[in-house]
Amino acid sequence: MRYEGARSRRRGHPDEATDRLARGLGWFSIGLGLFEIAAARSLTRNLGLDGREDVVRAYGLREVGTGIGILTSADPAPWILGRVAGDALDLATLATGLHDRNPHRDNLLLAMAAVAGVTALDVICAETLRHETRRPLRPLADYHGRSGFPKGIRASHGAARDLDIPRAFRQPEALRPYAA
Numbered sequence: 001m002r003y004e005g006a007r008s009r010r011r012g013h014p015d016e017a018t019d020r021l022a023r024g025l026g027w028f029s030i031g032l033g034l035f036e037i038a039a040a041r042s043l044t045r046n047l048g049l050d051g052r053e054d055v056v057r058a059y060g061l062r063e064v065g066t067g068i069g070i071l072t073s074a075d076p077a078p079w080i081l082g083r084v085a086g087d088a089l090d091l092a093t094l095a096t097g098l099h100d101r102n103p104h105r106d107n108l109l110l111a112m113a114a115v116a117g118v119t120a121l122d123v124i125c126a127e128t129l130r131h132e133t134r135r136p137l138r139p140l141a142d143y144h145g146r147s148g149f150p151k152g153i154r155a156s157h158g159a160a161r162d163l164d165i166p167r168a169f170r171q172p173e174a175l176r177p178y179a180a
Contacts, residue, residue: 022076022080025070025083025122026071026076026079028067029064029066030068031067033060033061033066033067034060034064036060037057037060037061040053040057044056045104046104047094047108048097048103048104049097049108055093062086063086066079069082076129077130080122080126081126083122084123087119087122088119090115091119094115
């Protein structure tokens with residue numbers, strides 16, 4: 001079954017390769033998120049990040065949500081940017097395990113390299129989508145000859161002279177200044 005959403009997603013922009021990359025990143029995000037949710041304990045143990053299982057599960061939920069957003073949105077660019085931000089968060093979290101006492105430091109470095117590689121794909125996809133989805137700006141309306149007064153400024157002079165101010169709008173007696 002061929003996916004036809006690419007053409008309707010961004011009309012006038014024929015780059016299906018970027019759409020395929022975005023969809024692939026969406027599916028990858030869902031798969032990674034489900035893995036992080038299901039295998040948080042073994043993942044943290046093998047990276048030397050024991051005790052951070054709840055953080056990894058939360059990151060898994062973020063990944064699943066981002067993946068669904070990418071696959072269902074008419075414009076996946078903001079969701080791909082969300083992946084880039086999530087990658088930065090992932091790298092920062094992984095960096096907390098880069099100490100000499102971590103017996104799984106090699107695994108951690110490998111995981112960081114993998115995240116950095118996917119981050120590069122996310123950045124490339126986000127940049128390409130940003131350039132593809134740019135819409136031409138409408139020319140700004142020219143208001144230089146307008147005053148805001150429908151009959152002109154001269155017609156407004158003295159227009160309120162005979163205005164009877166409603167009682168509710170008048171200043172209460174107790175708040176009026178003392179008369180000299």
